[in-house]
Amino acid sequence: MTIEPIPQKKYPRVQIGRRAMALGIDFLGTWLLSSLLATGDVGIQFLQILVFIFAWLGFRVLLVYSNQGQSLGKWAFDIKVLESERGRVPDLPTLLKREAIVGASALLVAIAWNNILRNPTAILLMLPLAIDCGAAVSDTQFRQALHDRYAGTMIVSSRRGYSLDIKVKRLVETWRRNVRR
Numbered sequence: 001m002t003i004e005p006i007p008q009k010k011y012p013r014v015q016i017g018r019r020a021m022a023l024g025i026d027f028l029g030t031w032l033l034s035s036l037l038a039t040g041d042v043g044i045q046f047l048q049i050l051v052f053i054f055a056w057l058g059f060r061v062l063l064v065y066s067n068q069g070q071s072l073g074k075w076a077f078d079i080k081v082l083e084s085e086r087g088r089v090p091d092l093p094t095l096l097k098r099e100a101i102v103g104a105s106a107l108l109v110a111i112a113w114n115n116i117l118r119n120p121t122a123i124l125l126m127l128p129l130a131i132d133c134g135a136a137v138s139d140t141q142f143r144q145a146l147h148d149r150y151a152g153t154m155i156v157s158s159r160r161g162y163s164l165d166i167k168v169k170r171l172v173e174t175w176r177r178n179v180r181r
Contacts, residue, residue, distance in 0.1 A: 013157070014157055022071070026056075035114070064095055069081045094151050105129035
């Protein structure tokens with residue numbers, strides 16, 4: 001018995017750096033929104049976690065579902081999420097499966113950031129996200145993270161977006177030319 005790969009339509013794959021920056025924008029927006037409810041107490045704050053979960057679901061599930069596969073971070077870097085087999089924007093259950101894994105890991109990172117000064121070992125809470133996203137680094141063919149493999153999704157380039165990375169590169173290059181003169 002041989003295992004044959006599923007034939008996938010060729011889509012332009014996205015570099016890991018762009019994916020990380022898009023995730024960073026979505027995470028920072030969610031984390032800042034939930035941090036408004038921080039009380040300064042030591043430990044985990046349940047109201048802050050609840051706001052983080054609802055904001056994550058809003059930014060990464062509902063917005064992606066209604067915005068052609070793009071969250072705010074994905075729109076800023078011209079990327080979108082599609083189903084691997086059909087090449088369409090995933091339905092809500094698929095997005096919920098995908099974002100439950102990423103959201104739980106991002107929540108642990110948020111808890112680590114909120115407690116890192118009081119407890120330096122909180123940095124270990126970043127390991128699940130690193131392991132999950134690290135799979136995309138080792139997958140040279142499809143660049144799928146563990147949550148993408150589980151949900152049957154992929155991240156591809158899009159023509160629709162703001163092209164923030166390209167605009168920043170142009171701005172830096174213009175600045176370098178002006179400094180040299």
